[in-house]
Amino acid sequence: MASLPQLSAVLATAFVTIVIAAVAYRLFATLILHPLAKVPGPKYAAITKYYQFYYDVVLRGRFPWELKRLHEQYGPVVRIGPNEVHVAEPNFYDELYTGIARPRHRDPWEVQGFGLPDAVLCSPEFDIHRMRRAALNPYFSTQAIGRIEPVVRSKLDLLCGRLEDALETRKPVDVELAFMALTTDIITEYCFARSYNFIKHPDFAPDWLKATVGAVEASMLGRYLPFLPAVMKAMPPWLVKMLSPPMMQLVIYTKDQESQVHAMKNGERVEDMKQGQRTIIHELFDSNLPESEKSVERIAQEAQTLVAAGSATTSYFLKSVVYFVLSDPDVLKRLQAELQTAIPDIKELPSSAKLQSLPYLDAIIKETTRTVPGAFCRLGRIAPNEDLKCGQYVLPRGTVISMSTWIQHNDPNLFPEPEAFQPERWLDKKAEDGRLERYLVPFSKGSRGCLGINLARVEMYLTVALLFRRFDLELFETDRGDVEPAHEFFLPISKLGSKGVRVKVRGLRS
Numbered sequence: 001m002a003s004l005p006q007l008s009a010v011l012a013t014a015f016v017t018i019v020i021a022a023v024a025y026r027l028f029a030t031l032i033l034h035p036l037a038k039v040p041g042p043k044y045a046a047i048t049k050y051y052q053f054y055y056d057v058v059l060r061g062r063f064p065w066e067l068k069r070l071h072e073q074y075g076p077v078v079r080i081g082p083n084e085v086h087v088a089e090p091n092f093y094d095e096l097y098t099g100i101a102r103p104r105h106r107d108p109w110e111v112q113g114f115g116l117p118d119a120v121l122c123s124p125e126f127d128i129h130r131m132r133r134a135a136l137n138p139y140f141s142t143q144a145i146g147r148i149e150p151v152v153r154s155k156l157d158l159l160c161g162r163l164e165d166a167l168e169t170r171k172p173v174d175v176e177l178a179f180m181a182l183t184t185d186i187i188t189e190y191c192f193a194r195s196y197n198f199i200k201h202p203d204f205a206p207d208w209l210k211a212t213v214g215a216v217e218a219s220m221l222g223r224y225l226p227f228l229p230a231v232m233k234a235m236p237p238w239l240v241k242m243l244s245p246p247m248m249q250l251v252i253y254t255k256d257q258e259s260q261v262h263a264m265k266n267g268e269r270v271e272d273m274k275q276g277q278r279t280i281i282h283e284l285f286d287s288n289l290p291e292s293e294k295s296v297e298r299i300a301q302e303a304q305t306l307v308a309a310g311s312a313t314t315s316y317f318l319k320s321v322v323y324f325v326l327s328d329p330d331v332l333k334r335l336q337a338e339l340q341t342a343i344p345d346i347k348e349l350p351s352s353a354k355l356q357s358l359p360y361l362d363a364i365i366k367e368t369t370r371t372v373p374g375a376f377c378r379l380g381r382i383a384p385n386e387d388l389k390c391g392q393y394v395l396p397r398g399t400v401i402s403m404s405t406w407i408q409h410n411d412p413n414l415f416p417e418p419e420a421f422q423p424e425r426w427l428d429k430k431a432e433d434g435r436l437e438r439y440l441v442p443f444s445k446g447s448r449g450c451l452g453i454n455l456a457r458v459e460m461y462l463t464v465a466l467l468f469r470r471f472d473l474e475l476f477e478t479d480r481g482d483v484e485p486a487h488e489f490f491l492p493i494s495k496l497g498s499k500g501v502r503v504k505v506r507g508l509r510s
């Protein structure tokens with residue numbers, strides 16, 4: 001009979017053998033048997049997606065640069081996970097980001113760190129996403145957004161008032177904060193009929209931006225620790241405040257949004273809410289969504305998504321456009337000349353639809369959306385019912401396939417000298433017939449493309465036209481590093497420690 005030590009040794013050997021065999025089988029299955037085995041890419045990436053932790057969390061959002069390097073080394077189709085490929089082939093974009101006739105799920109991993117599993121943005125499954133999206137679509141159509149254009153204009157008037165004050169005081173204005181305040185005030189008015197009024201805040205509520213950046217950075221860790229959002233939500237407020245004071249702002253506003261949604265469901269009047277004004281949230285409660293979709297918790301998640309998606313994206317764009325225009329005197333001069341002719345009386349700002357037909361303004365806006373990405377994250381889709389062919393590779397149904405706006409917009413074959421800000425590239429013949437615009441995808445495309453594109457466009461054209469028609473501005477201690485994306489926390493974030501894009505108001509234009 002074997003002694004106890006002998007038995008232990010046999011069991012330990014058996015255990016080690018089983019572990020080695022399991023690992024060997026997993027390697028064999030992933031690297032040799034898997035349908036993606038022939039797709040090039042680093043072996044470590046094919047074995048585990050967790051190698052991205054280093055880029056996402058340790059290096060704080062540097063994976064897009066690694067992706068770029070991988071494409072330089074391996075070509076346009078690279079295996080970046082056991083079941084994921086990343087594609088840098090612009091002609092494949094329309095194959096991947098399709099309309100509802102060709103269903104696409106989204107990669108749940110990308111968004112699980114947000115802790116908003118029931119919001120439209122984070123709904124991976126095609127049918128559920130489609131139902132949730134259909135309930136929101138009517139409030140973001142061109143007509144619906146046309147009806148709220150007066151709200152955008154009234155907030156812009158407040159912003160102009162603040163810039164006129166800055167002319168008096170000669171103090172620089174951080175326009176990133178100002179635009180974050182502007183866009184948040186607009187979307188909160190639309191959602192809750194109760195604007196946060198950040199524009200009236202003496203410093204444009206800087207904690208709001210800090211909290212948003214903190215939250216999106218935390219969501220990167222949440223990709224790897226999906227329970228993290230729930231833990232953070234359950235934390236007592238004093239602990240959140242101790243760990244991160246700006247995050248406390250987010251907790252306060254999240255709770256405030258939840259209580260507003262709750263009150264709206266019960267038909268109570270919310271303090272400050274404009275009496276009788278219908279909002280998206282009211283409409284969602286009255287929609288023909290199934291009752292299970294109308295819980296306060298779910299609708300509050302939808303509201304939080306709209307507020308976040310509707311503010312940080314557009315404000316990043318707006319701060320960038322201010323930087324690009326003011327840093328190039330020729331661009332500034334040409335834009336001002338166009339605006340002067342189109343808007344002879346500054347009190348009569350044309351509709352955003354009219355402004356969109358101004359060629360140089362339009363070119364500037366296109367070039368800014370090309371240069372700075374809206375969603376910086378690669379956007380993963382899964383085709384459940386069809387295999388997709390990309391070049392020599394057949395990507396079987398069920399594969400996570402992603403592409404990146406930033407990589408596409410920096411492709412020198414499409415956009416020569418991609419790092420240069422050149423509005424003129426949108427004015428030449430190739431651009432005129434739409435051939436170039438096909439590859440400009442800041443809002444993504446297809447059934448999961450940006451819901452807020454019409455609102456974003458109204459905000460962009462009105463703000464840029466008004467700002468450069470009405471004010472003489474100059475940059476103050478700002479350089480390209482203050483707009484260049486340096487971190488991917490789903491959204492683009494400029495270098496940490498940036499003091500923002502700051503301008504001085506030099507005068508008023510007549």
Ligand code: HEM
Nearest residue numbers: 120121309310313314317374375443444448450451452456
């Ligand atoms: C410059 C401004 C903006 C840019 C560049 C932008 C870009 C994008 C992109 C690329 C997506 C697709 C994300 C994905 O596939 O996962 C998206 C989705 C979304 N955007 Fe925007 N966005 C902007 C402004 C807005 C605004 C003003 C709103 C207003 C509420 C908004 C609401 C949303 C929502 C709710 C989604 C999720 C749509 C869905 O999953 O069906 N966005 N946006």
